[in-house]
Amino acid sequence: MRQTATFIASALIATAANAGVIEVDSFHLGGFYGPDEMGMPSGTPDNDMSFQNYFMGRTTVDGFTTEERRTFFAFDLSGVFGSIGEGETIVSVSFEFELLFGGVIANFTGGEPEHVTFSSTSTPYEAIADPGAFGVTPEEVWDTLGTGTPYAGFDIIPGGTPPGPHAVDLAPEAIMDMEMAASMDEIFVLSGKLDTYDPAMDALFEFVFGLSDIVVDSMPTGMPVPKLVITTGPIPSPSALAILGLGGLLGAKRRR
DSSP, X not given: OHHHHHHHHHHHHHHHHTOEEEEEEOSEEEEEEOOOTTXXXXXXXXXXXXXXXXXXXXXXXXXXXXXXXXXEEEEOOXXXXXXXXXXXXXXXEEEEEEEOTTOOBOOOGGGOOEEEEEEXXXXXXXXXXXXXXXXXXXXXXXXXXXXXXXXXXXXXOTTXXXXXXXXXXOOHHHHHHHHHHHHTTOOEEEEEEETTOOOOTTOOOEEESTTOOSEETTEEOSOOOOEEEEEEEEOOOHHHHHHHHHHHHXXXXXXX
C-alpha cells in the first residue's frame, strides 16, 4: 500500500511540475449603489473607467453616507483558452486581490468575521458599462452583483486577517462560465458584495477593500490590479485516472 501511495504522490507531483500559469488582469472594475431606504435611486454608478476601485459597503464623506456599494470585475478572455496547449486542461482558477492596511472599517457585529461573496452576475458587461443604453437602471444592475452563482467566499477576521495580497480558489462553475464567455466572445464578469453588510443607520462606516484605487483621473496608480490566475496541466490519461481511483479505494479500505 505504501508503494501505491508513493506512486500516486509521484504522479501528482509530476503533474504539478508540468503545470502552466496564465494571468489575466481585470481591465475594468468599479461599483454600483443600491436604492436608498425609501427604495429610490441613490446615485450614479461608479463605472467610469477613468476612476476605478473596488470597495464594498458604504462610507461617510462630508456628512453624506452612501448607500450600499457592490462591485464588478471585468475580464477579457479572448485568446486565453486558445493559448492552452494541446493535451492540457484547466486545473484551477484563483482570484487574486489586495486587502490594504486601513482598508477595512466594519463593525464586526458580535465579533464575527465580515464575509465577502464573489459570484456571477446575470447582468452582461455591456449593461454594466452603459446601463442606460442597455435599457436597465443602475439599481437593477446593483441587485445582480454578488447574488449570482457563488464562485468563492472570503472572510475578514477582526485582528486576524493580515493586509496584503490574498487569493481565493474559484468554484468549477466559474471555470464553466469563463469557458462559455470565451466561446461566445463575451466579457467575463465576476461580481462581489459584502455579504455581512449592516444597514443600521448608526453604522456610518461599513466597508471592506477601501483605498483600492486602481485608476484615478485615467492614470494607473500602481495599486495591484485584481486578476485571475489560471493554472493548466496535462489531461490525465485513463490509466492515471484509474490509479487515482484505486488510491481512493485503498484509502477508504484502510480507514474502515
